Amino acid sequence: MQAVELAQYLLQALNMALGQLMQGETSYTNSFDIKVINGGIIFIPRLPAGYIIDDELYQKIFLIANAALYPRYTLLKQNSAYFVPLKTDDIHVQRGLFFPMKVGISERLIIPNLSRFVDTLSGDVVPIMKNLTVKYDKVTSIAICGNSGSGKSYALTYFLSVLKPISELIIVDPKFDTPSRWARVNEVPVIHPQKNRSKSDFLSEVNSALSKCLKRIQDRQEILYDDPAKSFKHITIVIDEVLALSEGVNRAIKDSFFSLLSQVALLGRATSVHLLLVSQRFDHTSIPVSVREQLNVLLQVGNINKKSTQFLFPDLDPEGIVIPIGKGTGLIQVIDAEHPYQVLPLLCPTYYTQKGIL
Numbered sequence: 001m002q003a004v005e006l007a008q009y010l011l012q013a014l015n016m017a018l019g020q021l022m023q024g025e026t027s028y029t030n031s032f033d034i035k036v037i038n039g040g041i042i043f044i045p046r047l048p049a050g051y052i053i054d055d056e057l058y059q060k061i062f063l064i065a066n067a068a069l070y071p072r073y074t075l076l077k078q079n080s081a082y083f084v085p086l087k088t089d090d091i092h093v094q095r096g097l098f099f100p101m102k103v104g105i106s107e108r109l110i111i112p113n114l115s116r117f118v119d120t121l122s123g124d125v126v127p128i129m130k131n132l133t134v135k136y137d138k139v140t141s142i143a144i145c146g147n148s149g150s151g152k153s154y155a156l157t158y159f160l161s162v163l164k165p166i167s168e169l170i171i172v173d174p175k176f177d178t179p180s181r182w183a184r185v186n187e188v189p190v191i192h193p194q195k196n197r198s199k200s201d202f203l204s205e206v207n208s209a210l211s212k213c214l215k216r217i218q219d220r221q222e223i224l225y226d227d228p229a230k231s232f233k234h235i236t237i238v239i240d241e242v243l244a245l246s247e248g249v250n251r252a253i254k255d256s257f258f259s260l261l262s263q264v265a266l267l268g269r270a271t272s273v274h275l276l277l278v279s280q281r282f283d284h285t286s287i288p289v290s291v292r293e294q295l296n297v298l299l300q301v302g303n304i305n306k307k308s309t310q311f312l313f314p315d316l317d318p319e320g321i322v323i324p325i326g327k328g329t330g331l332i333q334v335i336d337a338e339h340p341y342q343v344l345p346l347l348c349p350t351y352y353t354q355k356g357i358l
């Protein structure tokens with residue numbers, strides 16, 4: 001479909017659906033126009049207008065256009081109206097509302113054999129969907145959030161398998177569950193609770209591992225001071241069910257845990273030390289705010305609504321984003337220089353692996 005035809009189609013959709021909000025004004029009365037450009041569409045209001053150009057109008061146009069374009073294009077949700085100046089001398093049409101879009105929709109990776117798939121990967125790429133791959137050296141920290149049964153453990157096992165060849169892994173598994181089994185099969189050290197030991201004891205062990213990591217960060221910082229171009233092997237601290245870790249433990253030990261986690265999150269970035277955190281929620285009781293601010297690959301699986309997204313995506317109203325149906329689906333945001341900053345629909349990979357790992 002040509003850009004002109006697409007614009008015509010969208011104009012029709014908007015004329016029919018915007019109705020009341022536009023006080024009866026339509027493109028037929030020359031009140032607005034649509035232009036399709038590379039990377040998005042522009043809604044051009046003719047001013048002065050009998051309708052108000054505000055966030056409400058922007059989000060309504062998003063709703064209508066996103067549904068009308070599905071599945072050929074995906075509009076990328078903005079938190080508020082995105083104004084762009086237009087090149088013209090005519091003051092009536094010198095501005096537009098921009099809706100960034102990408103071609104197609106998010107598509108799930110289906111991996112028939114996970115270990116063979118991992119063998120085919122080179123460099124430090126981490127594929128997440130058919131058309132979404134992140135480079136691990138651009139990742140600071142990853143968060144996987146979701147309600148029970150939403151696919152967090154399944155997604156975590158995928159990340160562990162893909163990260164193993166490119167990163168040293170330090171796994172903390174408070175539930176002594178899937179990650180511990182994965183670690184046993186893959187001969188990776190894991191810290192898990194043990195019989196006869198208290199929860200505070202367990203968290204102290206975690207703190208001592210974090211403290212060792214911090215020491216390694218400092219060693220690396222010294223090396224970087226003399227050789228700023230030096231690159232290091234990635235180290236990833238994986239914590240499953242972070243929320244379970246710090247609940248009901250001695251205050252002093254919890255404070256140390258938060259402080260160590262913050263330092264690792266803040267200083268790890270330049271020294272290739274990452275966090276991979278999994279939790280049912282990411283509020284201030286499960287991780288410190290400073291850690292949340294360092295997360296730059298955010299995955300939310302399971303229920304998606306304003307309430308469930310409030311911790312990872314505090315400014316987002318997910319209305320109008322087409323969330324795919326199925327296991328391990330939700331939202332993703334990758335915050336780096338290469339990807340659009342926006343939140344995208346997510347479908348976690350589906351993979352087949354040796355029996356017994358999960």
Ligand SMILES: Nc1ncnc2c1ncn2[C@@H]1O[C@H](COP(=O)(O)OP(=O)(O)OP(=O)(O)O)[C@@H](O)[C@H]1O
Pocket residue numbers: 146147148149150151152153154155327328329347348349350351
């Ligand atoms: N991307 C996916 N593709 C196919 N199946 C999936 C996917 N994600 C999850 N599942 C299936 O959904 C089920 C629940 O997933 P999982 O155990 O990972 O949820 P969870 O969020 O970790 O739950 P809990 O918090 O209770 O441990 C599993 O049986 C898993 O096989």
